Amino acid sequence: MVSPEASTMAKHALLRNRASLCFSDACLFLGGVLMALLLVWSFSSFAYPPSASQTLAASSSSAAAEAPPECAAAAAAPPRDSEESDNFYDDPELSYSMERPMRGWDEKRREWLRQHPSLASGEGGRERVVLVTGSQPSPCKNKIGDHLLLRFFKNKVDYCRLHGCDVFYNNVLLQPQMFSFWAKYPVVRAAMLAHPEAEWIWWIDSDALFTDMDFELPLERYKGHNLVVHGWTNLIYEKKSWTSINAGVFLIRNCQWSMDFMDVWAGMGPQSPEYERWGHVLRSTFADKLFPDSDDQSALIYLLLTQKDRYGDKIYVENEYYFEGYWEGIVGTLPNITREYEDMDRRPPALRRRHAEKASRYYAARRAEAEAEAGAARKRPFVTHFTGCQPCSGNHNQMYSGESCWNGMVKALNFADNQVLRRYGYVRPDLMDSAVVKPIPFDYPAGGDDGGGGDGGGEGAR
Structure with missing residues (x-):
């Protein structure tokens, strides 16, 4: 086998011979010399390992001189998902704030998904869900409040890991004028823009937790609906109770309808000049509402009562399982x-x-x-909600x-x-x-005593 040094010297010798022959008008031999050069080059290439010959061949290119061949090949391959085309993120007028309405969101989102086909559906083809939750920006006043909120959040992270959901925890007021009950809606709106791949945004209050880690949302049930809340239709339309729905847990579809609906819904909130008036309207509508402020829960029920033809068909009132269950009874x-x-x-x-x-x-x-x-x-129970407990304050x-x-x-x-x-x-x-x-034991004792004692919280099995 010819060494690399011998091969290189042979090349130089042939080139010198070629020059002397041309200058001595012996260029008739050029064809033969070129054939010999090709034979020597082929033999020297054979002598090199493939990666070394590729590196030498690429040395004249400044872009690939430092890169291994496999990296250069990967860089040349076009990515499946691309940010090269313009999409809604390039619009300088785009606003994450609820103060500016979103227009054409379905078309914007559809184009983004076309550019990112691998993100169009989640694991197993299921619709993608992003769980959103949060708490106040400052430390809790209650001495065990921060510890409890940490455990509530851990619970949500565990559930999302098991079921393939993304999770976003927010602890800042995105729009300070929207406080108290209303602080969640700017976060949900921003999450829609941040996650165009998600079909659903799932808001869960910080004081709610999953108590069935196996159960999965029956998303097929909600086809044709854009908002899912826990409640009872008879209490909405017959009793007109402000507790007929709980807005602390809801599932909202990432679409233009939801953008428009949240604009109307939040129009009853504290950022609106009509906030005080809406407080009086809601208090007079619901006899069991004991406080004067306009809240998101009463506002949602009011929209169902007064604009059922417009919104009722798109809002699913769930009560077949604990989409959100009151803790005291659980x-x-x-x-x-x-x-x-x-x-x-x-x-x-x-x-x-x-x-x-x-x-x-x-x-x-x-x-x-x-x-x-x-x-x-x-x-x-799927979700247990500690409504009224206020673990932080x-x-x-x-x-x-x-x-x-x-x-x-x-x-x-x-x-x-x-x-x-x-x-x-x-x-x-x-x-x-x-x-x-x-x-956990390998198996239960024959008598059925798992040895756990206490409240029987063993959940033990193989």
Whole structure:
């Protein structure tokens, strides 16, 4: 095999020979010399490893001189998703603020998705969902408030990891004039623009948590609807109650209808010059509304009452499951629900198996089948909302004591977290003791005692 140095010297010698022959009018031999040169070059290329010859061949190009061949090839390949074309982000008039209406959002979003086809749908072809939540920008006044909010947020992050949702936590007032109940809408509006790939934006108050980590939103049910809230239609249209809907948890489609609807909805908020008037209107409309301010919940119900033909068909009032459940009626049932799930796990062997967290959806489907056989009473509540507890400020509703609020939160948070810890081999045996965990047993003892004690929070199985 010819060494690289010998090959290079041969090339130089041939070139010198070619020059002398031409100057001596012997150019008739040029063809033969060129053939010899080609033969020597081919042989020297064969002597080099492929990557070295490619590097030498590319040395005359300043763009590729420093890059390995595979990097140069990757750079030359056009990306599947491209930002090279103009889209709505390039519009200098674009505003994330609710102070300027959005026009043509469906067309803008459609064009962006055309430029980014890989982001058009989520895992398994499901519609993409972005969960949005948040809290105040300053530290909590209640001494355990920040700790509780951290655990509430951890709960949401766990759920999103298990179900393929993105999550955004906001802790600043994007539009300071929209405070209190109304602070969430600028965040939701901004999330729509930040996530054109998402079909749904899912707002969940900071004091709400998932207490069924297996359950998935039945998005197919909401085809043809743009807003999903928890409530009761008879309380809306017959009783005209301001508690007939809870606006602390809602699912809103990322589309022009939602942009327009939020403009109307927020038009009753504190940034509007009509804010005080709307407070009087809502107070006079709902006999059970005890405070004078215009709030988003009453405003939504008012729009359904007064403009049902315009909005009613696009708003889904969900009450077939705990899309948002009032905590006081739920917390006391959690120990029994835990024991019922443990009893259920003893029967089908498939539910007793240990499994990786990424396989959770498969086992959730098997569990749902077992739930259906056992009856709806055994179902965990999907979302538990601690309405009125105010974990950050501590200014809880005087209908119940602060202790019942804090204890209820601890119990619900541990109930939910046991479902997560189970996938990591541990569980809290007592729902009121957040610090103590135990390894889950390989199987239950024959007598059915899981050894957990306390509130039966074991959730233990293989």
